[in-house]
C-alpha cells in the first residue's frame with residue numbers, strides 16, 4: 478500500500494518515522510515539496526521519498542492529512558483525491574487554544590469528506606500526541622490506542638490494520654460522524670497535557686475486561 482503523508486510537522490514527521498519501518502512505500506510532502514523533511518527523516522534512519530502535493534497524492538493508495546484542519550481547502554485545490562483513502566488526524570482547535578472551532582452537528586472529518594469528493598475519509602490518530610511516535614507508542618506498559626471512524630468498513634479495517642503494524646491498538650469507532658466525539662476527546666487530551674499539567678506522556682484508552 479503506497480502511503481502519502483501531507484504535512485511534515487510534528488505528526489507528519491512522527492507518522493513517517495514509524496510507517497517507514499512497515500515496508501509500505503512512504504512519500505512525504507509539504508508546501509516546500511517534502512525534500513527537507515525527507516532528508517531529516519533519513520538522518521533519523523527512516524527511508525521515505527519526497528514529492529509535491531499533487532504527485533504524492535496521485536501516486537498513493539492512502540493519504541494522511543497531517544496538516545491543520547484549515548489547510549484542507551488549499552490542499553484539495555492542488556490535488557485529486559478521488560478514489561483515495563484519506564486519514565484525517567486533525568483536532569480543529571481555535572487559534573487561541575480555547576476550544577474547538579467546529580462540532581456537535583458536524584466535525585472536521587465530515588467537513589473534509591465533503592471537501593474531497595470521491596475520497597474515503599477515515600478519522601484516526603487525533604488523540605495520539607506526536608511525542609509518542611519517538612518514544613515507542615506505549616504508556617504504562619500498554620500500547621497507545623487510536624479510535625478509528627469511517628463510513629466505509631473496508632477503509633476502517635485498513636487503517637485499523639495499519640495502526641497495528643506500527644504498534645498502536647486501534648479501536649473501531651464506527652461511522653465517520655463519530656468524529657464529532659473523537660475531536661472533543663482530542664481536545665480533552667490536549668487540555669490534560671498542556672493546560673492541566675499532565676504533559677504529553679499520556680493517551681486516552683478504552684478498556685475492556
Ligand SMILES: NC(=O)c1ccc[n+]([C@@H]2O[C@H](COP(=O)([O-])OP(=O)(O)OC[C@H]3O[C@@H](n4cnc5c(N)ncnc54)[C@H](OP(=O)(O)O)[C@@H]3O)[C@@H](O)[C@H]2O)c1
Nearest residue numbers: 484485486487488543544545546548567568603605606607
Ligand atoms: N501535535 C500533536 O501532538 C497532534 C496530535 C494529534 C493530532 N494533531 C493534529 O495533527 C495536525 C498537524 O499537527 P502538527 O502538530 O503536526 O502541526 P505542525 O507541526 O504545525 O505541522 C503542520 C504541517 O502542515 C503543513 N501545512 C500547514 N498548512 C498547509 C497547507 N495549507 N498546505 C500544505 N501543508 C500545510 C505545515 O507546513 P508549513 O511548515 O509549510 O506550514 C507543516 O508541515 C493538526 O491537525 C493537529 O490538530 C496534532
